[in-house]
Amino acid sequence: MKAIVCAGPPTSGKTTVLKHVVKKLKGEGQKVAYLKVDVQYADEDEVFSKEFGIPVKKVYSGELCPDHCNVMVMGDAIDWALAEGMDFLIVETAGLCFRCSPYIEGSLGIAVLEATSGMNLPRKIGPMLSLADIAVVTKIDLVSQAEREVFRARIQEATGDMPVVETNALYGIGIERIVKKIKATPDVQYPLYLKGNPPxxxxxxxxxxxxxxxxxxxxxxxxxxxxxxxxxx
Structure with missing residues (x-):
């Protein structure tokens, strides 16, 4: 089984991107489970369950940082998805702590950023972006070509040669490249380790x-x- 962790600031389009990803994987006959980690309210698990009929779970971090909560529950989540016979576990985390990384060593980490959030956003969010394996830029239809190029340059400035996928997630444009990266990621390996050292x-x-x-x-x-x-x- 492959484990995918998707993080990004609120309203960046994580859920919309992942809905297209799950639709594509399910269309190919893959078995997908979904976990949502948030602070105090989320209904995305209900959306994925209703729309795709897949196994889902939801965890509220409460007084824990969402990224810390992600570390705490990930082992149980992977065991659960494996017991369900899944091919993929997709984890969507609020990722609100800009000093931590929610990603699993050896698995795929996806950082979702919205192009309308300001040209300096890639300089502000630290390991959530720099320790990801792929950056997905959403809402590209709402900014100019020049702004898109500056935003991409700022991502490369923060990450080096990280692949960047620009997408209009509302219509599923650019999703195929993300799915290809997801399918190419290695299977989960034990013991599980967090990518990067928390501060x-x-x-x-x-x-x-x-x-x-x-x-x-x-x-x-x-x-x-x-x-x-x-x-x-």
Whole structure:
């Protein structure tokens, strides 16, 4: 079985892209399962179940970062999809933490970005983009050719030679290249590892300390004028 993780900012078009992907794979007789990881609300699992009749699951991360939640549940999700006899497990994650990577080592990571989100977006989202295997740019019909070229250049600036697929996902234009990459990805290999090293950001804010000002906290700290440093016991 192949595991595919798709991440990207909210409203970037992840679900629309994946609906075309699932439709294409199902049309070829492939068995596909779908997992949605989000913070507090999502109905995409219901959409995929109703539209395609495939096995689906949904997880709310709640007080966990979605990418951290993704790491926690991925082992169970892969075991579930394998037990269901699936050929593909497609994971759609909110991916809201721009310092972490939700992708699995050795499997395909897809970063979906919308062309209308501003020319500097590829410079802002860190490992969500730089550790992906393919970048998908949506809503290309809503920007000029010059803006598309600048956006693509900014992606290449952040990633090197990563493949970039420009798509009008509403009509399924450009989806075939994505499906081809998905089918070419290796099968899941155990043990499972996260792609990239998560940042060390342990701090007292994470455990519920509410005082404002770094002087009241421990762990990895940062003042307004100065570098990050660690203070702890």
């Amino acid at each position: 060390i950001g342990t701090c007292t804010i994470c455990v519920g300390k509410k005082e404002i000002d770094w002087k009241h906290h421990f762990g990895v700290l940062r003042p307004l004028d100065g570098e990050m440093f660690y203070r702890g016991e």
